Amino acid sequence: MAEEVQAVLDRMVPALNDLQDRGVFAKEEIHAIVDRRRLSEYAIRRREPRKADFFRYLQQEMDLEKLRQLRVKRIAREEGNKPHFEDHKKSKHIGAAHIIAHLHIIWKRTIRRFKSDVEVYLKYAAFCKEIHAHRALSSVYGEALRIHPTVADLWIEAASHEFFAAGSVQNARVLFQRGLRIHPTQQNMWLQFFALELHFATKMIGR
Numbered sequence: 001m002a003e004e005v006q007a008v009l010d011r012m013v014p015a016l017n018d019l020q021d022r023g024v025f026a027k028e029e030i031h032a033i034v035d036r037r038r039l040s041e042y043a044i045r046r047r048e049p050r051k052a053d054f055f056r057y058l059q060q061e062m063d064l065e066k067l068r069q070l071r072v073k074r075i076a077r078e079e080g081n082k083p084h085f086e087d088h089k090k091s092k093h094i095g096a097a098h099i100i101a102h103l104h105i106i107w108k109r110t111i112r113r114f115k116s117d118v119e120v121y122l123k124y125a126a127f128c129k130e131i132h133a134h135r136a137l138s139s140v141y142g143e144a145l146r147i148h149p150t151v152a153d154l155w156i157e158a159a160s161h162e163f164f165a166a167g168s169v170q171n172a173r174v175l176f177q178r179g180l181r182i183h184p185t186q187q188n189m190w191l192q193f194f195a196l197e198l199h200f201a202t203k204m205i206g207r
């Protein structure tokens with residue numbers, strides 16, 4: 001286990017060095033981040049890992065990303081630039097995307113460990129919505145529906161995402177139709193399907 005944990009930490013070195021070199025985190029803070037991640041990696045690799053350990057790890061990383069964003073804004077002010085949000089998808093700095101990428105990895109590991117828990121999928125979906133990771137969100141819903149096809153709310157959420165976020169009424173309809181074949185008497189799903197079609201018709205009339 002020790003070698004596996006160290007290999008994970010070694011892969012983080014370039015990104016953490018970038019964050020230190022740009023003054024986002026001090027050297028002591030980088031050491032603290034590595035130590036905390038080491039403990040978290042050991043915790044989730046136990047023979048009987050606990051869901052609380054995974055969620056604690058995720059929360060720590062989400063807090064770290066918020067701190068990174070605040071530090072980037074502070075650095076911009078100190079350099080006389082207009083404070084801005086450093087888009088982790090577009091930034092040329094390897095450290096900008098590091099924490100978000102690490103979070104996705106942890107979420108996927110959490111899902112592999114707790115496939116039977118719908119809550120994990122819903123929490124990952126909420127995270128993807130928060131950071132506007134639409135492609136990842138589609139994958140989350142696809143995996144969730146494959147494992148939990150009897151959960152009606154998942155079909156509704158997935159269809160809503162396809163229509164309102166991905167902009168595909170066709171995909172949304174397909175999801176509702178598949179969901180209704182499994183839940184033919186699910187009233188809320190019928191109502192949401194009707195609401196989607198009404199919204200689409202209103203949008204087309206507006207054009």
